[in-house]
Amino acid sequence: xxxxxxxxxxxxxxxxxxxxxxxxxxxxxxxxxxxxxxxxxxxxxxxxxxxxxxxxxxxxxxxxxxxxxxxxxxxxxxxxxxxxxxxxxxxxxxxxxxxxxxxxxxxxxxxxxxxxxxxxxxxxxxxxxxxxxxxxxxxxxxxxxxxxxxxxxxxxxxxx
Numbered sequence: 001x002x003x004x005x006x007x008x009x010x011x012x013x014x015x016x017x018x019x020x021x022x023x024x025x026x027x028x029x030x031x032x033x034x035x036x037x038x039x040x041x042x043x044x045x046x047x048x049x050x051x052x053x054x055x056x057x058x059x060x061x062x063x064x065x066x067x068x069x070x071x072x073x074x075x076x077x078x079x080x081x082x083x084x085x086x087x088x089x090x091x092x093x094x095x096x097x098x099x100x101x102x103x104x105x106x107x108x109x110x111x112x113x114x115x116x117x118x119x120x121x122x123x124x125x126x127x128x129x130x131x132x133x134x135x136x137x138x139x140x141x142x143x144x145x146x147x148x149x150x151x152x153x154x155x156x157x158x159x160x
Contacts, residue, residue, distance in 0.1 A: 004038050006060045008045030017041040019083070021048045023076075030076045032083040035091075043068065043090040044083035051079060064090075077111070 003011065009019050012034070019032040019041035032044040042060035049057040051071050059065060068086040071078040 006038055006042035006045065007058050008032075008049065008060075009038055009041040011038070019045045019048075021045060021052065024052055030079055032080060033087060035087055037091060040087035040091050043086040047071070047083045047086040048079050051082070061090075 008021055009017055011017055016034045016036065017038040017040065018034045020029045021032060022029050030048060032048055033041065035041045035044070039061075043064070046057075046059045046061055046065060047068050047070070049059060050065055050068075051074065068089070069082045071082040
């Protein structure tokens with residue numbers, strides 16, 4: 001049986017279907033993902049192609065494009081996110097063949113504000129480490145009665 005061919009989609013040696021699209025006027029490409037069904041990769045491509053190339057873009061599923069999500073902006077992250085959502089929607093409408101594996105995990109990009117929040121979190125805070133250590137040492141309620149991490153060192157057991 002011949003494998004389906006879709007614009008912007010190719011099959012990896014190990015059987016996954018991948019999709020990417022070249023950005024207009026640039027040599028760079030936007031990676032749209034790796035999927036277990038060729039139709040999912042094709043749907044991801046359609047979302048990106050319509051957004052980047054407009055209504056005259058060559059689409060795999062022109063009759064479904066109105067049901068697919070639209071990227072919020074032209075940033076590669078937004079295009080990827082909308083492409084992934086379209087692929088997942090298509091996967092939910094067609095059952096995978098019995099021999100197929102479940103879909104691979106989807107890579108979700110973090111926004112700059114999310115990255116900043118992670119970078120600014122107090123993972124290296126001595127107080128945080130003291131609180132975590134105190135909680136680990138205080139597994140039994142009777143060991144921790146009256147123990148306050150803010151006022152005492154975890155190594156000072158005289159207050160217990």
